[in-house]
Amino acid sequence: MKKKVLIFDDDINILELCSLILIECGYEVETSETSHDIIEKVELIKPDAILMDNWIPDIGGIEATRLLKNNLDFRHIPVIYFSANNDIKSLAELAGADAHLAKPFDLDELENMMKSVLKG
Template sequence: MNKSTKKIVIFDDDEDILSICVYILEEQDWEVHTFTNCNNIIERINDIKPDVILMDNWIPDEGGIIATQTLKKDAELQNIPVIYFSANSDIQILAEHAGADGYLAKPFDLEELDRVIGTVLVK
């Protein structure tokens, strides 16, 4: 193995968005893990230890806000950046309420996805 692969976890119940994100991010050498619900989120994230997490607002079962807050309360996982993404017009408020490190409004383009991931990885 040459350079270490960056890992990203995407929580979204929209299979189309997941497949687009997987395609884009794997092209950029990310190891992509996707989930269509946020159940057992602590165990899942502990198993993968990703560099960044993309979190949908409307993810079953608890929703993105509670899922993000759960991660941010966990001492071992709270430093993993969470990017909140949603088609909600008030996404910035939702992201702040959740305690996310950044946000991405849907629909988004490739440059925007790159930019937001880049800003949280620098932190």
């Protein structure tokens, strides 16, 4: 069975690019342009991993990741925090994400990061 990835980003081009890369790698992909209903989306989609943008409406990536990580049912789902922000590492730590990826990223980097979090 294919692993499922849920991508949160408000940039449609990033959503399309990441979707294409991950589908090519054999993942099933769902996307969202907002993060305010993260718990409902995760409940519905049941992803194996999440790619979370920092600057996503309505509550932002940090708060959305915290909501997920504070939920007993979903805290086990690995979250890769990704952003063009200079301090991506500290933002990811602040959010409680499992890993981080700086934009722009190498396509292989995304693939390897996904493999890494899904193994762990």
